[in-house]
Amino acid sequence: MAMSSAQTVTIDGRLLRLTHPDKVLYPATGTTKAEVIDYLVQVAPVMLPHLSGRPVTRKRWVNGVGTSDAPGDVFFEKNLPDSAPSWIRRVTVQHRSHRNVYPVFASVADLAWAGQVAALELHVPQWRVDDLGESLRPDRLVLDLDPGPGAGLAEAVEVAHAARELLADVGLEAVPVTSGSKGLHLYCSVDGSRDAEYLSSFAKQLAVALEEAHPDLVVSSMAKAKRGGKVLVDWSQNNGNKTTICPYSLRGREHPTVAVPRSWDELDGDLRQLEYGEVLERLRDSGDPMAGLAPQTPDRLDTYRSMRDASATPEPVPSERPRPHESDELRFVIQEHAARRRHWDFRLERDGVLVSWALPKGVPDDPSRNHLAVPTEDHPLEYASFHGDIPKGQYGAGHVDIWDSGTYTASKWRDDEVIATLHGSDNGGLGGVARTFALIRTGENWLIHLMKDQCSDPPADIGFVRPMLATLADARDVREGRWAFEMKWDGVRAVIAVDEERARIFSRAGRDVTASYPEVAEAARESIAPGTVIDGEIVALDAQAIPSFGLLQRRMGVEKAREVQALIDEVPVTYLAFDLLVGDGRSLQDSTYDERRRALRDLDLGAEILVTPEAFTGSLEDAIAASRRSKLEGVVAKRRDSRYVAGERSPAWLKIKHQHAQSVVVGGWRPGAPKGFGSLLVGIPGPDGLRYIGRVGTGFSDRQRAELSAILRRGRRVTPPFVDVPADVATDAIWTSPSVVGEVVYAGWTGSGILRHAVWRGIRKDLGPDDVHIESKE
Known part of the structure; x- marks a missing residue:
């Protein structure tokens, strides 16, 4: 997969934009992002079964891993960013004090995306989620054999053999994995009858038993002072909140080593950690030693086939397992089904099947009235063109017509909510007009809702960009990663777009409000180059120079020129610019926050009413204290490596309010x-x-x-x-x-x-x- 420039490629039926393919992620070996992605694509057949159904925490090195002299910047990422492709499955996991929206990787394209964002390490728990996103009991147990100072891989192997015998005594067969770091992991398959708390306690007992049998070699305590010359048997990886590096994942070490399942015979040879090229060579000669522990991915058409007799119904009944459709577009079909009770079947292509709901009252045509949507079994892709009569005595007997069909795009796909925009045929039931529907799970039932149009888009020559939105949070959510802190201004969001002839101001919803703030538009036209789009906030300052929302309301919605001119001196306003979305006619939305802020500062806004406030460079605590001293609303924390996701509410921007x-x-x-x-x-x-x-x-x-x-x-x-x-x-x-x-x-x-x-x-x-x-x- 040699790539010399950014490009959009099709991987496993999915469109993926790959940028900076020549970026070196492992300087010691010169390994590039393109080579990392190529490895993930090749290793996918053996790696995906170990990821199947498991929420994935990513460890990212966006600027590369660095060297032993200059380690690279790294951060853990749990929540899947809104910028991630919509086709990646999302699951919401409720932890004790918070919840996270994780990805679940199921395709080659999912892994390729991980490589694209430099998520080199993929960590997963010992439990999986079901089709509805509910957490299941653990299906495997793991022991992490971690050599302390003065010990190494040889000592870990000695402990592994002892642990293997102990596990065999209780009927568990262990598979060793060289971790790609210092030590070994031992995995055992369990039947899912016990919860994580039980397994964690059981693993601790195993660790203690090994320590008692080999006191000079094994330690079960996490205390670093006790680990010299010994191997820590880390049993805590079985805790329900803990994760372990996934087998076949790369490691963020100086060299591109991999967590590799091994045979027991290999452990007694010249054992060492392997790099990714060696792993691919091994897989060409032999299979996955850990394959027996990987849960078999269910065939999503098994239920469909079990309900139909291929010799008695004209419906398509494929015998092969489903595969993603090799197309850049996803299909939908809505079928009117005159069965025992007339209903409509609403089907969306996803992961090689048509995910389906039955609509007893049809497709809603009024945003104020939702209809019941009953989930049904997945259907084969061939069903998208099926129409005709299902014989009496067969499941779903009756006449089927295609009410409408075409392609769709999904802006959200989670286990409890799907939002899809359908583009049907000119003579279809949707009337040839794009329609957006939300499917929402409420308890055991689902509802389908016709979305209202938020607003009509402004003319394309102006270049309006719908603003990115922040997620409400508190200081506890600002932990991992690198953040910049901005003050939260008590004003109204406004996007300024400047072309060759004029500057226009748009509200958050896209309404042209230039007439309400003509002095801001005039200053923008005089001081900002054409082909520029800026995101910011309009504020009105009181006598103490503090933004006052009450004062600003006197300007909001006033558009008559005479009234506006009377208010300009009485209620002056200031535009606070905090993001640059388009510069010199070029979109910056895929640039990082830091890159966009540098470009914004380079504009050198000089007008008195156009200001670029500096981001706060201290800690979050200092930023909050400064906000309180200035009597502002709060703080907005922004991930410094985040891209601008237009129109979406993103966890990369977190607003922390004082009230x-x-x-x-x-x-x-x-x-x-x-x-x-x-x-x-x-x-x-x-x-x-x-x-x-x-x-x-x-x-x-x-x-x-x-x-x-x-x-x-x-x-x-x-x-x-x-x-x-x-x-x-x-x-x-x-x-x-x-x-x-x-x-x-x-x-x-x-x-x-x-x-x-x-x-x-x-x-x-x-x-x-x-x-x-x-x-x-x-």
């Missing part, structure tokens, strides 16, 4: 003053509609009360927009169309999902109802 804030949709009010209201009734959109989350009765200025009262009365309606408003609240409530978005601060949530002590902060004219989601339930 809880929540965007809400106003659905009604309770009477108060003769011409006003006593409190607002607010909610958050969900799969079933607008969910009521409480009342807000404080925090309003007289100006805000008057403005809100006029807007709400214009949208007055008879029926409540909420799906679950309590009876005592509805008694004297007055309802309004749910179009106004506001922001509140609050003390917390009740057990029934109601905001406690909510205080109004202001209208969010930059957001629409569909932009509102739960920020936090803490």
Whole structure:
């Protein structure tokens, strides 16, 4: 796989963009990224079974491993970034104090992507997840034989033989693996009847027994002081929260060594750690010594075949195991099925099969009404073109028509949620219009939801980029990796796009708001070169030079030139630029945060109202303290190696607030003053509609009360927009169309999902109802 420049390639039916293929990841041997990817592609047939169904933690060296004199930068990565391809399976794992969204690698393309992002080491637990993402009990036990100072591989082999005999006494057969580092791993297959706590305790007993039998050779304690000249039998790898290097994974050592399964006969020879080229040579001559321990990947069409008689039905019943379709496009089909009960079958291509749901009430055509979606067995890809009659007496007997078919793209594919945009045929049931559907698991059931269009895209010549969004977090989430810290400004997000003729300002949702801030647009046109797109925030500073959201609201939504000019002197605004998305007409979204920030500083924004605040260079604690001293909202932590993922909420950007804030949709009010209201009734959109989350009765200025009262009365309606408003609240409530978005601060949530002590902060004219989601339930 020799590559001299960045290119998009097809690997195992998947499109993957490979960049910097000539980057040297192992300087001592000159091994490049292209060679790492080539190794992963070749080793995939034996490596994937050991990864099958296991959440993968990656250890990445994006700038290479370095040398013994200058080790390379490295970080662990648990969460799968939003920038990862949508076809990689994601599973959410709830740990004791947090949850992570891990990848599960199942294809050659998955491994190639790992090589592309320099994830050299792949670590997995001893347990797997099922098809629904639920954690299973461990199916293997591992002992890590780690030589301490003064001991080496020879001593580890001696301990391995002793451990093998001890394991055999309890009916367990061990397979040795040279770890690619210093020592050995011993793996045993277990039947999955015991949990991780039991296996960890059992492994500890084995370690202690080995130490008692060989006190001069073995230590079972993690204390470093006890390890001199001995081999640590590390039993803790069986803890449910621990991971071990996957067999056939590269190691981030000075040389490209590999964790390699070995035969017991090899251990008594001239044993050493092997490099990747030697591993490939071994595999050409022999198989995987650990193959018997790898769980067999189930054939995803077994259930389908078991329900059909190939000699009696015209449906396709392939005998071969499914393989990904060799195409750059993924297919969908929706079939109308006149069986015992008429329904529609909704099928999306994934991993060589059509993942399928039955829709008893058909495909939803109204975003406010969700339909039930019942998961069914995977179907073969050939079913995408099937139509005709299934004979009476056969499973699913009845007539099948193709309601619509075509291709689709997935923006999300998790075990509990799938979001796919379907591009059907001109005369199909979708009307030849691209439609985006969300399939959402709610308990044991699934729902299918027709997504609303967020907004129409601005003209392409302007180059608008939908902003990347941050994930709400706390300081505990900012651990691994290299981070930059920026202040969280109390303003509104704005993207400035400059072309040859003008500068335009867009809101987060893509609405042109140039008319509201003409002085910012004029400064941008005069000081920024054409072909530039900048991401930032518009703020209004109070008398103490502190951003004031309340003050800024006076400028938001005002577009009449006379009114705007009157406000420019009264409420001046400043644009704080914090990211450069396009420079000289070239997209920088695939560049790292550090690279984009350097390019932004090089613009040298000189206008008084266009400012580039410096990122905070100290610790997170120092950044938070500085934010508090400046009376700001909080801090945004950004991974310094992260790319810009347009329109996505990413764990690479984490916002840490000093107080809880929540965007809400106003659905009604309770009477108060003769011409006003006593409190607002607010909610958050969900799969079933607008969910009521409480009342807000404080925090309003007289100006805000008057403005809100006029807007709400214009949208007055008879029926409540909420799906679950309590009876005592509805008694004297007055309802309004749910179009106004506001922001509140609050003390917390009740057990029934109601905001406690909510205080109004202001209208969010930059957001629409569909932009509102739960920020936090803490």
